[in-house]
Amino acid sequence: MPPINVLVVDDSALMRRLITRFLEEDPQKPPIKVLDSAANGQEALEKAVRLRPDVVTLDVEMPVLDGLATLERLMRQHPVPVIMLSAHTTEGAQATIKALALGAVDFVAKPARREDMPQMVNDLRFKVRAASQAVLRWPGGRPARPLAVVRPVQTTRQAVPPAGAVGISGGSGGRYSAGVIAVSHTAAASQPSPIGAPEVAAGPVRQSGRIQLVVIGSSTGGPAALQQIIPRLPANLGATVVVVQHLPVGFSGPMAEHLDRKSAIKVRHAQQGDQLRPGEVLVAPAGYDLTFRGRPGNVSVFLDPGQGPVPPGGFRPSVDVTMLSAAEVLGNQCMGVLLTGMGRDGALGMQAIFRSGGLTIAEHESTCVVYGMPRAAVELGAANRVLPLPEIAAEIVKNI
Template sequence: MKPISVLIVDDSAFMRKLIKDFLSEDPRITVLDTARNGQEAIEKTIRLKPDVVTMDVEMPVLNGIEAVRGIMNSYPVPIIMLSSTTKAGAENTILAMEAGAIDVIAKPSGAISLDLHKVKKLLIEKVIASSKAKITSLKGSCEKQDLKVKLEPIRSNNLSKLVLIGTSTGGPRALQEVITKLPADLHVPVVVVQHMPAGFTKSLANRLDSLSRVRVKEAEHKEPLENGTVYIAPGGYHLRLNEKMGRPIITLDKERPIGGHRPAVNVLFSSAAKLKNYQKIAVIMTGMGSDGTLGIIDLKESAETIVITEAEESCIVYGMPKAAVLTKKVDEVVHLESIAGTIQNYL
C-alpha cells in the first residue's frame, strides 16, 4: 500500500521539524516536503500533489486562510489546520475551514512531553483519516441525490420539538450550509455537537451567528434551551440535556471522553432520549468514525424521533452517517443542501 504523502506548512522551523518527526515515525506516512509560507504551500501543492497538507494559520507572504483558498482553487486536497487557541488564531482557523480546510488540531502549548505526545497521536490519526476524505464535494461537483427511506411516518402530535445535530470532519462547512438556511422565526431549539478542540467552538459559534438568521452561541452550563437558538457544545466538554421544571436545561461536564470524543454525539443523543414530551429530530452529518450511532438507537427506543443523515454524495467523510444508516433506524438520507429543508418539513 502506497504511503500517505504529506506537505507540512509552517513559518516556524521548529514546528516544521517537530511535525515532520511526528509523522515520519509512522510507516503509513511519508513527508514529501515543507513550506514556510502560504505562497510556497500553493506552489508545492501543485507541483508535488500531496495526499494531505498540514497548514499553519499565521504566516508571512500569504497566511493560512489565503493559502487554503489558493489550494482549493488550483489543486483541492485535504487540509488540516494547526492553530494556536488564541482568539485571533481560532477565528482565523474557522475562516480557513470555511475556505475548505476539513479539520483542526490545537498547536502544542509548549515543549511538554505529555502535550506533545497527545498532539503526535492525534496528528497521525487525522492525517490518515483525512487522506480518505472526498474533497471534490467542496466544489459542488457531485450530483444532488436524496434517498428517502420509507418508514412508518410519525403521527401528528402536540409534542414540543427539539433538533439535535452531530458532525465531525468537514462539519464546520456543513453546519454553515444547514444553519444559515434556518428561518429567523424557527420555533425550536437546535443543539449541535461538532468534534473540535477546546478554544475553537466559540469562534465557530460566533461566525455562524454572524452569517445566520437564527441566533447561534456556544452553550453554557445550566442554560435553558430557547426556541430560535442554536447551541454549539464547547470543545472539551460533554453536553447533556436534562429537564428542569418541564424545560430542557444544558449541563456541561468533563467526564471521560466517549469513543475518543468530548463532546460526544452519543452523549448528547442519549441524554435527549430521556426527555419526555419532546419529539426529537436527530441529524448526523459528515465525519469519521461512528459517534452518534448508539445515541440514535437510544432515541428511537425511548421516544418519537426522526433521524436524518447526510448522503454519501455530499459527505467529506462518509463515516458517521454510514454507521447511522447501518442501524436501519434512519428515516431520511439527504444531500447536504437539502438537510435544512428536511428539518423544516418535520417542524
Template sequence: MTDDRIRVLIVDDSAFMRRVIHNMIETNPEMDVVGSARDGLDALKKARELNPDVITLDIEMPVMDGLTALENLQKQDDYAVIVVSSHTREGASATIRALELGAFDFVTKPDNIFSMPSEEIRAELAEKIRMAYQSRKKGRKEAKTLGKVVSGIGEQDGKANDLKYLIAIGISTGGPRALSSIMPMFPADIPAAVIVVQHMPEGFTKSLANRLNEISSLTVKEAADNELLKAGNVYIAPGSHHLTLKSEGGKTRIVLSDQPPLGGFRPSVDVMMRSVADSDIENVIAVIMTGMGSDGTKGLIELRKKKKPYVIAQDESTSIVFGMPKVAIESGVVDDIAPLMEIPNRILKYMGVRQ
C-alpha cells in the same frame, strides 16, 4: 520513496516546527514528506512543483498568511489541507474560517511546543492525514454554495417562537463547513431550539458558535450551564463538556457535565441523544452528520426506544467522512437519508414550516 505513499507538504514559517512535523510524519511507513514551505506564497509554488496529496498548513505566517494561501491552493488543485493551529482566540477563529473555506481538519499545537512530538499528537496527525488522503482520493465534495435562505413561517402566528420542536445534531470531521452551509438556510422564527455536538477541542467551539452566529438568522451561541432552551436559538456544546438536558416545570434547561469522555469524546453525541431521550420534549428531530467513528448511534437507539424521533442521516456523497452516518443507517434507526443542502428542507417540511 514509493508511489503509493501519501505525499505530504509541510507549510510553516518556523524551521523548528517544520522539522518536528517532518519527523512525526516520516516515522509512518504510509507517508512521505515531499517538501516544505516557509510561507503561503512559497506553499503555492511548492504545491505546483511537488503535487502533494495532503498539505499541513500553519495559519500565522509572513508574506502570505495561511487563510489566503488556502483560498489560492483550492483554486490551484484539490489538495487535502490540515491546519496546524494555536490555542489562542485568534488561532481558533482563523481555524474555524479555514475549515469553512474547505480545510479537511486541524490539529492544535500544544502550549509547550517542545511537547509537540508526543505520541498522542503523532497518532492524531497520522490519522487525519490518512483520512484527508482517502477523502481526496474518493473525490468527495460538499456543495460549495449556501443555497437560498428558506422563507420564514410568517408574522401571522404570534406564537411562532414558541418551543415546539428540538433539533439535535451530532457531527465531527467536516462539521464546521457543513454547519456553515446549512445554518443560514433556517429562518429566525423556527419553532425549534437546536443543540449541536461538534467534536472539537475546548476554545474552538466558541469561535465556531461566533462564526455561525455571524452568518445565520438564528442566534448561535456556545451553550451555558442552566441555560433555558428557546426557539430560534442554536446551542453549541463546549469542547470541554457534555451537553445534557433537564426538564422541570414544563421547561427544559441545558446542563453541562464534566463527566469523563465517552468513547474518547467530550462532548459526546451519544450522551446528548440519551439525555434528549430522558427529557420531556416529545417532538424531536435528530440529525447525524459527517464524521469518523460511530458516536451517536447508541444514543439514537436509546432515543428511539423512548420517543418517536424523526432521524436524518447525511448521505455518503456529501459527507467528508461517511462514518457516523453510515453506522447509524446500518443500525436501522434512521428515517431519512439526505444530501447536506437538503437537510434543512427536510427538517422544515417535517415541522410544517415549508410545504
C-alpha cells in the same frame, strides 16, 4: 499499500522538522511519507501543484502568503485535503474557524505546553489519515463522483420493525414503514433508486407531539457542513437546535460566534443551566458533555466536564451522550441529525431517538467529506431519512 503523501507547510524550520518526524514515525499502515516542506504560502502553492500530495498540513500564520490566503487559492486552483495548524489563542481560533469555512478538512491546535505535545502528535496522525480519505465538496473542490440524486421512496408495507431490528432490507424482503417516508440509500447513485433498492426503514410512528429539540452531530468536515444548515434556519424556528461538533477546547466559542454572524437564527455558546428556547442554536462547549434535565416544556442544559482525560477514540462533547439524553428526556419530541465525520460517534444516539419515535436524518454519502458517522447510523437502521447536505435544512424546518 501506497503511502499517504504529505506536504508540510510552516514558517518555522523547527516545526517543519518535528511534524515531518512525527508523521513518518507513525507505526500504523499505510505509512505516512512527507514529500517535501514549504516555509510560506507561495512556496506551498508551487509545490502542491508539482508534487500533488494526498494531504497538506498548513500553518495559519506565515509570511509572504498567510494560511487563509493560501488555503483559498489551493481550494480554487488545486483542491487537496488540508489540515490547519492553529495557535491556541483567540485570534488563532477565529482564523481556524474561517479556514474550516473555506474548506479545510480539519485542524490541530499547536501545543501551548511541552507536555501537550504527545496529544498533538496523536491528533495530527489521526487527522492526516482521516483527511487522506476525504472527498472535497466545496465550491472549487473536486467531488470524487457526481452528486447522487436522492429522492423519497414511499414504502408499501405498513409494519413497524421490532426493537433492535436492523432497518436495511431489500429485494423481496419486507420494507418497514410507519407512515414515514424512507429514503433510498445507494452509494454513488446518479439516478433515483428503483423501488426495489435497499431502503432505510422508518421508525416507530411519531405521535403528534411537536419537535422541541434538534440535535446535530458532526466531526471531520462538520464546520463547513454546518454553514449549509444553520444559516438556512429561520429566526422564528419553533424548536431549539443543539450543535455537537468535535473540537478542541477554545474553538467551540469562536465557531458559535462565526455561525451567529452568518445566521438569522440566534447562535450562542451553551452555558450551564440554559433553558431550551425556540429560535435558538446552542453550540456544545468543547471539553464538556452536554446533556438535558427536566421534562418536555421545561428542559435545561447540563454541562459535565467528565473525570480525567477523554479515553482514546472518545470525544467530549460526545454526540452519543447528547442524543441519548435527548431521547430520554424528550422522547418523540426530539430530532437527531448526523453529519460528516470519522468514526461511529452518534450512531447509538440516533438509534435511541429513532426507537423513541423521534425523527432521524443522516447525511448521504454523496455529500460527506468523510462518510463514517452517518454510515454507522444507517447500518444500525437508525435513520428515518438519508439526505444530501443541501436538503437537510429544509427537511428540519418542514418537520418542526
